[in-house]
Amino acid sequence: MLKQRPYLIELLTAAGLIVAPFVLPWFGFAPNxxxxxxxxxxxxxxxxxxxxxxxxLSFGQSAFYGTGGFVAAWLLTRAGFPxxxxxxxxxxxxxxxxxxxxxLIALRRTGIYFAMITVAIAEVFFFVEFNPLSDFTGxxxxxxxxxxxxxxxxxxxLHFTTGWSLYQFLALCYFIGVVIALRIVRSPVGAVFxxxxxxxxxATAVGHNIHxxxxxxxxxAAAYAGFAGGLLGVLQAFMPPDAxxxxxxxxxxxxxAIGGRGTLFGPLVGAAVWLSLQDFLQAALGLGAAWKLVLxxxxxxxxxxxxxxxxxxLADLSDLLTxxxxxxxxxxxxxxxxxxxxxxxxxxxxxxxxxxxxxxxxGPTGPILQAKGLxxxxxxxxxxxxxxxxxxxGELRGIIGPNGAGKSTxxxxxxxEVHPTSGTILFEGRDITGMNVTDVCQLGLTKSxxxxxxxxxxxxxxxxxxxxxxxxxxxxxxxxxxxxxSIPGLTERVQHTLELVNLASRPDTPVAELAYGEKRRLEIxxxxxxxxxxxxxxxxxxxxxxxERVETVxxxxxxxxxxxxxxxxHDMDALFELAERVTVLQEGRVLVEGTPEEIKNNSTVQxxxxxxxxxxxAA
Amino acid sequence: xxxxxxxxxQLFNGLALGALLALISSGLTIIYGTLGVxxxxxxxxxxxxxxxxxxxxxxxGSFILAVIAGSLFVMLLGVAMERIIIRHFYHRxxxxxxxxxxxxxxCFVEIVRLIFTSQSQVAPPPALLQxxxxxxxxxxxxxxxxxxxxxxxxxxGLFLILYRTRLGMIVRAGIEDSVMVDSLGINVYRxxxxxxxxxxxxxxxxxxxxxxxxxLTPGVGDDILVETFVVVVIGGVGSFPGAILGGLIAxxxxxxxxxxxxxxxxxxxxxxxxxxxxxxxxxxxxxxGRE
Numbered sequence: 001m002l003k004q005r006p007y008l009i010e011l012l013t014a015a016g017l018i019v020a021p022f023v024l025p026w027f028g029f030a031p032n033x034x035x036x037x038x039x040x041x042x043x044x045x046x047x048x049x050x051x052x053x054x055x056x057l058s059f060g061q062s063a064f065y066g067t068g069g070f071v072a073a074w075l076l077t078r079a080g081f082p083x084x085x086x087x088x089x090x091x092x093x094x095x096x097x098x099x100x101x102x103x104l105i106a107l108r109r110t111g112i113y114f115a116m117i118t119v120a121i122a123e124v125f126f127f128v129e130f131n132p133l134s135d136f137t138g139x140x141x142x143x144x145x146x147x148x149x150x151x152x153x154x155x156x157x158l159h160f161t162t163g164w165s166l167y168q169f170l171a172l173c174y175f176i177g178v179v180i181a182l183r184i185v186r187s188p189v190g191a192v193f194x195x196x197x198x199x200x201x202x203a204t205a206v207g208h209n210i211h212x213x214x215x216x217x218x219x220x221a222a223a224y225a226g227f228a229g230g231l232l233g234v235l236q237a238f239m240p241p242d243a244x245x246x247x248x249x250x251x252x253x254x255x256x257a258i259g260g261r262g263t264l265f266g267p268l269v270g271a272a273v274w275l276s277l278q279d280f281l282q283a284a285l286g287l288g289a290a291w292k293l294v295l296x297x298x299x300x301x302x303x304x305x306x307x308x309x310x311x312x313x314l315a316d317l318s319d320l321l322t323x324x325x326x327x328x329x330x331x332x333x334x335x336x337x338x339x340x341x342x343x344x345x346x347x348x349x350x351x352x353x354x355x356x357x358x359x360x361x362x363g364p365t366g367p368i369l370q371a372k373g374l375x376x377x378x379x380x381x382x383x384x385x386x387x388x389x390x391x392x393x394g395e396l397r398g399i400i401g402p403n404g405a406g407k408s409t410x411x412x413x414x415x416x417e418v419h420p421t422s423g424t425i426l427f428e429g430r431d432i433t434g435m436n437v438t439d440v441c442q443l444g445l446t447k448s449x450x451x452x453x454x455x456x457x458x459x460x461x462x463x464x465x466x467x468x469x470x471x472x473x474x475x476x477x478x479x480x481x482x483x484x485x486s487i488p489g490l491t492e493r494v495q496h497t498l499e500l501v502n503l504a505s506r507p508d509t510p511v512a513e514l515a516y517g518e519k520r521r522l523e524i525x526x527x528x529x530x531x532x533x534x535x536x537x538x539x540x541x542x543x544x545x546x547x548e549r550v551e552t553v554x555x556x557x558x559x560x561x562x563x564x565x566x567x568x569x570h571d572m573d574a575l576f577e578l579a580e581r582v583t584v585l586q587e588g589r590v591l592v593e594g595t596p597e598e599i600k601n602n603s604t605v606q607x608x609x610x611x612x613x614x615x616x617x618a619a
Numbered sequence: 620x621x622x623x624x625x626x627x628x629q630l631f632n633g634l635a636l637g638a639l640l641a642l643i644s645s646g647l648t649i650i651y652g653t654l655g656v657x658x659x660x661x662x663x664x665x666x667x668x669x670x671x672x673x674x675x676x677x678x679x680g681s682f683i684l685a686v687i688a689g690s691l692f693v694m695l696l697g698v699a700m701e702r703i704i705i706r707h708f709y710h711r712x713x714x715x716x717x718x719x720x721x722x723x724x725x726c727f728v729e730i731v732r733l734i735f736t737s738q739s740q741v742a743p744p745p746a747l748l749q750x751x752x753x754x755x756x757x758x759x760x761x762x763x764x765x766x767x768x769x770x771x772x773x774x775x776g777l778f779l780i781l782y783r784t785r786l787g788m789i790v791r792a793g794i795e796d797s798v799m800v801d802s803l804g805i806n807v808y809r810x811x812x813x814x815x816x817x818x819x820x821x822x823x824x825x826x827x828x829x830x831x832x833x834x835l836t837p838g839v840g841d842d843i844l845v846e847t848f849v850v851v852v853i854g855g856v857g858s859f860p861g862a863i864l865g866g867l868i869a870x871x872x873x874x875x876x877x878x879x880x881x882x883x884x885x886x887x888x889x890x891x892x893x894x895x896x897x898x899x900x901x902x903x904x905x906x907x908g909r910e
Contacts, residue, residue, distance in 0.1 A: 059721075108896050111713050112657040113856065116848035117892070123845045124889040131882020246841060250721065257718050275744060289737075293729035300722035395805065554807045 005222035013178050017171040021164050031163035032235075033036060033279065037271045039231045044256050044267020045181045046224020051253075052262030053185055054217040055197030056110075058116040059249050060118030061225050063102065063125040065245035068095035068226020070129065073143040073239035074136055075572045085150035095226020096219050103218035107211065110200070119246065126244040142240045146233040168388040170231060177224065181264050183481045184220065188469050191484055193217055198455040204454070205415070206530050207441035207470030216478065254299050260309030269310055367426075368393045368534050368564050369414070369445075376409050376588075383409040384588045387423070391534070397566045398579030398596075402608065406588040407568045408450060411538050414566075415447050416440045427534070442475050447536035448527040450568075452519050454511050460506040460522055467529035468493045469556075493529060500559055501525035502551075515549040521555065528559065535559075537567045541574055549574060576600065584608070624757040629878045630871065635763045635832070637870020639771035639825050643843060644862035645777060646821030652794035652857030653814045656705060658828055659823050660724035662844030668693045668823025669839060670731055673742045682745035686827050693823025694816045701815035706808065710726040724840075732837040739834035748832045762831055769828055774863060790814055792892065794857050800863040846873070849888050853895045855905020864903060 024034055042067060050056050072091030076083035106117040129137045137143065149169055150159040160169040184190050192213050195203040203210050233239035242248065251274070252267070259270030275293065281291035306313045371389040375382070384406045391397050412418045414425060417433050424433045427445050440446075450498050455463050468490055473479070485491070498504040501521040506514075514522065520540065527535055540556060541549050553574045556567070560578070569575050575582065576596035584591040584599060586608045592599065599605055647661045658664075665759035672689030676682060700723065706718045743749070752761045781787040789810050793800045801807040828841070833839065850869045854861025872891055876884040895903060 051714070055714070057717055059717075101722060103892050108900055112717065113852065115657065115717055116852055117896070118890060119845055120849050120852070120889060123842075124885045127885040131880070132886075246845070250725070252720065253721065268892060290729070290733055293726060294734060296722055296725040296729055300726060301705075303719045303722060304707065307711075307715065368742070586762060 009182060010179055017175055019194070020171070021167060029276065030279075031167055034071075034277050035163075035167055035170050035235050037268065037275055038167070038174045039228050039235055040252070040255060040271035040275075040566055041268030042170075042174050042177045042231065043225055043228035043252060044259075044266060044271065045177050046228075047252055047266070048256055048261060048264050048267055049181060049184060049193065049224075050217045050221035051256060052191065052264075052266065053197060054214060055215065056107075056214060056251070057115050058106075058118040058218075058221070059115055059253060060106075060120075061124030061252050062244050062246065062248035063118075063222065063480060064095040064099055064222035065229035065232070065248060065252075066125060066129060066241075067098045067229065068092055069229030069233050069239050069243050070137050070143065071095070071226075072230035073146045073233040075286070076147055076233075077145045077239075078141050078509055079439075084147060084234065088234070091225040091230040092223050092541050095198075095229065096223040097223020098364065099219045099225075100215065102222075105217045107214050107218065107545035118370040119249075122244070122246060122249055122391040129241060129244050132215065133189060137241065138239075140241055142238055143233070144238045146237050146239055147593070148234055148574075158479035166235065172233070173227070173231060173599075176588070177227075178264065180481075181224075183483075185264065187480050187482050188473055188483060188484050189213065189478065189480050191462065191466055194453050194458060194462075199453055200458045202449075202453040202455065202526065203466070205417075205441060205446065206526060207438055207475055208466075209438055209476040210225075212476040216480075220587070247537040250539055254295075256309075258309055259297060260311030260313070263309070263311045266309055267309050274312065320343070364393050364428075366392060367393075368428055369566075370426040371414065372424050373414055374425065375421045376413060376418065377421040378404075382588055384420075387585075387588075387590055389590065390582065391566060393566065394564055395562075396560050396578060396580050398568070398575040398582040399566060399568045399585060400572060400582060400599075401585035404587075405585040407585055408538060409566060409588075410585065411447055411536050411566075414536060415445060438475050441470065441530055441532070444531075444533035445536070446527045446530050446532045447538055448524045448540060450538040450542060452523045454519060454522060454526065455509050459508050460503050460514070461512050463511060463522060464494045464497050464525055464529045465490065467526045468497070468531075469527070471531045493531065497525050497529045499598065500528060500555075502555060517544060517551070520544065520548070520552065524555075524559070533564065535563060535565045537565060537569075539569050540567065541569050541571045553578065622787055625878065627761055628757055629874045630793070631759055631763065631767075632873035633874030634867070635766045635770075635870070635906060636874060637827055637867035638724050638767050638774070639866075640843075640846055640850050641863040641866025642770050642773055642777075642825045642871050643822045644847045644854065644866050645774065646818035646825075647847055648817035648851050648854070648857055648862045649781070649790065649794070649859060650815055653790055653797065654705070654709070655713075655797070656708065656720070657713070658705075658815075658818070659717055659720040659729060659844070660700070661720075661723040661819075661847065662840030662842075663727035664693055664697065664709050664819045664822040664840070665826040665829075665843050666835075666837060666840035667731065668729060668826025670740075670826075671823065672827030672830055673740055676742060685767045686824065689821050689827040690824045693826070694824075697819025698812055698816040701812050705815065706811070709811075712733070714850065724844075728837050728840070735837065737837060739836045741834050742830040744831035765843035766828055766832065770825070772878075773821070773824055777817075778859070780817070780904060784809070786813065790811055805849025846888070849892050851902075852892050857906070858902065858904045861904035875889075 020034065021031070043061070046059055047058070048056060068091035071094040072087040075087040075090060076084065081087050082415060082560050094563055106114055106121060109117065109277055112408055116265060117157070121574055148159070148161050149167060160166045185193070192203065192208050192210070195208065196210050229243055232243060255270030255274050257270070258273055259266030259268065277295060278291050279280055281287045281294055287294065302309060306315070367390045369389070369391045371387060374384055374387040374389070376384040387410060399407055399410070409418065413420045416432060417435050418474045419434055424431060426432070427440070427443060430441065430446070432440055432441070455466060465484065469487070472487055472493070495504070498507055501524055503518060503521060503525065511519065512523065524537065524540055537556070549571065559565070560564055567575060567578060577598070579596060581594065582596055582599045583593045584605050591608055592602055592605055594602065643665055645663070647658060651657050671692040672685040675688040676685040679685070704719060704723065708719055748762045748765045750761050752764055763872045775834050781790060789800060789805055793807060793810060797807055843889045846869060850862060850865035853868060854863070854865025868891065869888055872887050876887040
């Protein structure tokens, strides 16, 4: 949605801000109301990056709004600081610093814990403002006398005082805020933000340090809040202590949800609705204090029925009216039909002797992965015991075993999702025991999951971009202002992966609209896009129809060219066809290891896996 | 210098506040544990309980009737809220649940404000519990002593429901794994409704008991909600014993700090929460992975 033409949104925003003073009075907007809407809108830009884009719902933004506001106001009124803009910036930095410290604590937990902690922290700020720091903040009186900005340009001095005059300054601030926010959400960091919102577990597994990125989003939101708080003081010529109240945080949350989260402009729209309804209900209808009840009811109804707020609702409506969705569907399903139709032929072709897999040429030889004495104990249950396992560079290894043999636990230990009770794992000669998933992925070891772990709210291409970014940028990098398209090698890698997993025909389809088989291929694609030197596949064929299986086996064969892979699956025919060597696990131990032929004819395997030939005969 | 009688009386204050917080928090925590919904309208339930009790008391003059009627009213309100709105949110993201309960809380507060105005109402303690009691070394308001006893009885009742009844067993099983309970053929949604009602009632009951201690305003639930969050974070989400322990800790921290400087009460409370988060991120008595 935010992609379209370059600078289109920036230009529209600028045009809107320039036209507003000429248009809005016609609708009965007082300049002071418009200015308040802008301050809330700027406050909300940062909050939307935190909530709408990163998925972290904070009920404590008042802490940073108040911090920024009071630091700026104190500088301007008590410390005799002459420069308004500089004071605002210092306030913003102070709020960002507070955000960093608070983020370190609040982000130790996620979800509702995070929400509760932010509420509690904001309440502390409120009390601190009122009591211990009341000498600086004026306590319940706030800080009166905040000056408005003026700029000495040499030949003339620009004063921004009140009303539409101050509007020009606020509009400029808002515009700059929008430009920065747009750059952030279009940057690689922005892409990782949305990955964290959609599936934090997978974002970690494809090699992003999500804690660092969450903290980044939190600090960005705090910085925006701090600057907006400073502007509130400038706007009212007075810094009110109620900036610190829970009501401030609550109002911000509600305005963002009303306007539409994840849109950047949602908070502005929400603030416009909120403030104009407040004026309308209080003044025109004479409802007095009941206005808040009406807004509360409106808010609850919106959350119930219009999840994406006003902007989201309008976008859906325009899609409906232009018939975009309806027209897109049939066109999209076509490649799928074609793929399925071609499958039987493919199967025939594959019946021919499998071509010898190409080994990575000139690459390293010898073991890429060595596990020694790997044991995992869950309480009394021994999931894996004393597994020795070695895979060489360029090998394609299969792992089979009955249900409960400990295959998935074994994979989880190899990728460091769970840590072994004892034993060591060497990857490319390096001890990775006890490292975390992110670091291991960065080293080049990742897996595709047994149950799809996709970024469900994004398109196929965006999914792969997120995975590819970790390989190209490392686990944490603050390239906040870099365009995602300017990263060398990204487009090629994503395109290459799209082709490898046979999704090149529908890169811009949202994941939710994919067929199951396609989602499964994208799951593999996510792991591939990190360009691992060792790829683990946990039951890539699980839940597939026979046709999809044939397709996927073909796909796995082509992927395996020049790669080292380990595949777990229950489909033995497929695995015997694919793998060069097969390891059989049973009851958490390695039962036997050998070529597919050896395994097929091994009597212990038959005994364990098939109940034994004798058993069958006896029955 | 510490004034000993004053210190002990603050300890008692902390105990009374802590007991109330424990009761409210256990309501919040069993709802969250079972339904997976953090009810941001829980503070409003506390407030409405106070008002419902106040109204009954003004008409009947009976404290007992006020407690019964107020608790039942809040329980029914909770059940209605769950039936009409909350149940549609079980399969929506946590953020949506937070937003809708937050909105409902505001609606409740504003409705009460509309009816009773923002002015504070004074609910006197029952005649029997008025005055002060001599504890030998200090005199202490009788009603506050009684609060500790009444809340202890209520918590005991909640304990019996949770740990000694079939329903309680289902609820505790639901806290561990509600999907599994559902697949065992137990109508988990009916249990959800009952739990929401009981949880709301715990807050409402506390609201009635608390009304004579502080004056009633529509905003009385807001601060309590924040304190409840801290209690739950300290004790561990979904843990009934954790809520009691956390409540007592929080009550004492607030009271004792207030003796020196009320302005730092929240700072100390927050410091305690941070300490717990750093040392035991899942709370003192919480289970890891329950979030």
